Amino acid sequence: MKLVATDLDGTLVRNDRTVSPRTIAVFRRLHDSDVVIVLVTGRPIRWIFPVYSQLGIPALAICANGAATYDPGTDTIVHSAPLEADILAEVCTRLRAEVPGVVFAVERDGGRQMRHEPDFPVGPWEADHESVGPAPLEEILTRPAAKLLVRAGVQSPDEFTARVGACLTGLAEATNSSSSGMVEVSAAGVTKASALALVARTHAVDAAEVIAFGDMPNDLPMLTWAGRGVAMANGHPAVRAAASDVTKHSNEDDGVAEYLERVFGF
Structure with a gap:
């Protein structure tokens, strides 16, 4: 190897x-x-x-x-290979119409910076991080994002990922990497x-x-x-x-x- x-x-x-x-x-x-x-x-x-x-x-x-x-x-x-701003906006529009109570955050510049809606739960280790902060959705959607983070209360990780993925078929990739019920969305093919x-x-x-x-x-x-x-x-x-x-x-x-x-x- x-x-x-x-x-x-x-x-x-x-x-x-x-x-x-x-x-x-x-x-x-x-x-x-x-x-x-x-x-x-x-x-x-x-x-x-x-x-x-x-x-x-x-x-x-x-x-x-x-x-x-x-x-x-x-x-x-x-x-x-980020989610471009227009695709990011379409992803959020679809999910907001499909998933009650959904909230969003984005990782920008490869994750050097994170912006999140005020109701998006942020880990205590990042609550006061200088590169992490709240923003209205309108501002979140103005720039490309390395990935979009999606939450909607308490969810089964696999079931929620499947639901988000079905909603975004052909538009973006959906996956998960934890038991917290958060879905991670990347650009199509990424x-x-x-x-x-x-x-x-x-x-x-x-x-x-x-x-x-x-x-x-x-x-x-x-x-x-x-x-x-x-x-x-x-x-x-x-x-x-x-x-x-x-x-x-x-x-x-x-x-x-x-x-x-x-x-x-x-």
Whole structure:
């Protein structure tokens, strides 16, 4: 395998948001062996710096489910595929007509900035973040967005994602990556797989030479595209069923590190 791609939350990162010493050691060995490493996450750019500080390697990061590819060495977005403003407006119009009580937020500039409707619930860790703030929907719709975040009270994540996806068929992609009932909407054709395929081509790596790890529905396109798509032992049932392999251990117990040690003979 020439390229290792990994999701972060529920996969590489433990539930306390740390990366284990064993995992750090494995990824530094891969980096020193010239294996291409790509972090592939639903996280916005502003959420990935703690992972970089722990790993200590300048891996590319595909953020916002494929909408932005970030190079930490130059602090630049090297590829972007946002929801354009007109499409964003149509998505919100459809959903507001279809889903009672729906509220929206957008990740902009790859997730360097977030704007949300006043009633959209924001995590306590971001309530006072300088790049996060409330705005009326009219202002939210004025610019392209890396992704749209959709909530409507308490919802079953899979059922709500299916409902949103059906409403947006042909217009945008809908997925989820948590148990909170929030749906993440990207531009049509934009997934973790589409962005990872572009990175792989840049490095002259075929899909067959890629091993990818993930745990949630937003990882499914990447895991089915990669030559070896590996689901986490703690992964969503649909992800475990679709993957070509499953780790022996969860993200809490170095599942990715243990698997890579076996594959690369560390």
